Amino acid sequence: MNELSSALKRRFNTVILPMPDSIDEEIDIVRRRVASYSKVMELPAEPPALQEIRRIVTIFRELRSGVTLDGKTKIKMPSGTLTTAEAISVVNNRLAMAAYFGDGELKANDLASGIIGAIIKDPIQDKLIWQEYLETVVKPREEWKDIYRACRDM
Numbered sequence: 001m002n003e004l005s006s007a008l009k010r011r012f013n014t015v016i017l018p019m020p021d022s023i024d025e026e027i028d029i030v031r032r033r034v035a036s037y038s039k040v041m042e043l044p045a046e047p048p049a050l051q052e053i054r055r056i057v058t059i060f061r062e063l064r065s066g067v068t069l070d071g072k073t074k075i076k077m078p079s080g081t082l083t084t085a086e087a088i089s090v091v092n093n094r095l096a097m098a099a100y101f102g103d104g105e106l107k108a109n110d111l112a113s114g115i116i117g118a119i120i121k122d123p124i125q126d127k128l129i130w131q132e133y134l135e136t137v138v139k140p141r142e143e144w145k146d147i148y149r150a151c152r153d154m
Contacts, residue, residue, distance in 0.1 A: 019084065023069065026084055027057050033088045038095060045099030048091055048106040055147055056087050059115060059138075063129075068137055075133055078119050078126040090114035112150035 020026040030053050038047065060082040062068050066075055080086075094110045102110060120126040138148045 019064075023054075023057060023061055026061065026087070027054055029084055030057055030087050030091060034091045034095065037088075037092045041096070043096060043099045045095050045104040045106070048095055052106050052108075052111060053087075053091060055144065056090055056111065056115060057084075059133075060084075060087050060118075062137065063119060063133060073137060075137060076129045078121065078129045080119060080121040080126070082118065086118045090118050108146035108150040111147065112154045115147075116151060116154055 020029060027050070031050065034048060034053070037043075038045070058069060062075060063078055064082045066077045067073065068075065090111070091106070091114075094114045095106055098104060098106050098110045116130065119130050134148065134151055138144050138151070141148075
């Protein structure tokens with residue numbers, strides 16, 4: 001991406017929104033925005049389980065901050081920003097794909113490509129960072145085995 005010219009920047013108002021303070025606040029924002037999108041788009045899919053939203057937000061928060069939520073594991077940060085808006089986009093896109101090309105239920109396999117696409121901006125460095133995160137953080141989480149396998153196989 002290229003920087004906007006100063007002449008073009010002067011024609012826009014810039015609003016910088018802070019990241020949500022807590023994971024619960026961020027999950028709630030994603031949940032509400034996805035529900036709103038699904039309603040407007042009339043998606044014939046089940047609303048995503050809160051567990052799936054929580055996993056995406058957790059992955060994005062941990063990679064964004066460079067440390068796991070429990071503070072025990074330090075991790076490298078990818079080049080992308082991994083904002084709340086990107087989490088909303090991942091869930092919305094994957095929900096639409098599940099609705100029209102799947103069984104209407106959002107599953108780990110549906111999420112894997114969206115998560116990877118949001119995280120890997122630099123195909124060399126970010127890919128290594130993602131693989132390391134996948135092996136050291138995601139794999140040991142017992143309840144995340146499905147998302148681990150889906151992302152590993154992607």
